Amino acid sequence: xxxxxxxxxxxxxxxxxxxxxxxxxxxxxxxxxxxxxxxxxxxxxxxxxxxxxxxxxxxxxxxxxxxxxxxxxxxxxxxxxxxxxxxxxxxxxxxxxxxxxxxxxxxxxxxxxxxxxxxxxxxxxxxxxxxxxxxxx
Amino acid sequence: xxxxxxxxxxxxxxxxxxxxxxxxxxxxxxxxxxxxxxxxxxxxxxxxxxxxxxxxxxxxxxxxxxxxxxxxxxxxxxxxxxxxxxxxxxxxxxxxxxxxxxxxxxxxxxxxxxxxxxxxxxxxxx
Numbered sequence: 001x002x003x004x005x006x007x008x009x010x011x012x013x014x015x016x017x018x019x020x021x022x023x024x025x026x027x028x029x030x031x032x033x034x035x036x037x038x039x040x041x042x043x044x045x046x047x048x049x050x051x052x053x054x055x056x057x058x059x060x061x062x063x064x065x066x067x068x069x070x071x072x073x074x075x076x077x078x079x080x081x082x083x084x085x086x087x088x089x090x091x092x093x094x095x096x097x098x099x100x101x102x103x104x105x106x107x108x109x110x111x112x113x114x115x116x117x118x119x120x121x122x123x124x125x126x127x128x129x130x131x132x133x134x135x136x137x
Numbered sequence: 138x139x140x141x142x143x144x145x146x147x148x149x150x151x152x153x154x155x156x157x158x159x160x161x162x163x164x165x166x167x168x169x170x171x172x173x174x175x176x177x178x179x180x181x182x183x184x185x186x187x188x189x190x191x192x193x194x195x196x197x198x199x200x201x202x203x204x205x206x207x208x209x210x211x212x213x214x215x216x217x218x219x220x221x222x223x224x225x226x227x228x229x230x231x232x233x234x235x236x237x238x239x240x241x242x243x244x245x246x247x248x249x250x251x252x253x254x255x256x257x258x259x260x261x262x263x
Binding site: 023026027029030031032033034035036037043046047048053056057058060061062064065066068069076077078079080081082083086 | 152155156158159160161162174175176179180183184185202203204205206207208209210211212213261262263
């Protein structure tokens with residue numbers, strides 16, 4: 001049986017490196033995303049960015065993966081991400097999270113940050129439900 | 138508010154696997170290989186067909202590109218690989234710089250809401 005999460009439980013920091021074009025292009029292909037802000041440096045610079053920007057949904061997806069891996073058989077059922085600052089190609093962001101509240105239905109609320117230390121580029125909140133019963137209920 | 142859709146949306150096993158690999162795979166999300174990753178529906182939202190409809194509805198064109206300000210994904214029930222769902226959008230322009238909010242509901246063939254998305258996106262000049 002999986003122990004319930006408690007306030008203060010923390011997801012260990014995990015680095016996400018966005019310094020490989022292949023990482024971004026694999027996501028763009030998988031997502032069918034042809035937005036040139038994520039693939040063409042000239043377009044990104046014309047739009048005011050230092051270089052191509054990492055797709056927010058790639059970062060959010062990797063946050064989801066990190067939370068899911070950490071939370072084991074529990075169910076990540078709700079994830080909100082606020083993109084405070086663009087993550088530019090070449091960056092490494094550190095993802096960390098902590099359970100800050102518990103709901104009456106047993107779900108845990110986790111606050112998550114992603115970015116350089118003390119300067120998060122992404123603020124996120126996850127709702128992690130208890131594991132599903134074996135019969136799926 | 139602008140209503141768009143519903144759009145028929147689905148994902149093959151290969152598409153789901155490629156997406157899962159690209160985001161580092163959600164191995165512990167309570168979903169097996171038969172279920173889509175939590176954030177997969179964003180693919181449908183930002184895919185060329187849906188994005189084209191969004192941009193047309195907002196009066197934008199190729200010279201404007203969307204950038205996420207925030208995104209929420211809620212899963213009420215697992216979305217299955219290979220199954221077709223209906224995704225309907227409500228789009229609300231919310232400031233004079235072209236930013237807009239979009240809310241999407243994904244329903245199964247019984248009309249049950251399986252997942253909801255909400256996002257705010259800004260448009261930047263290309």
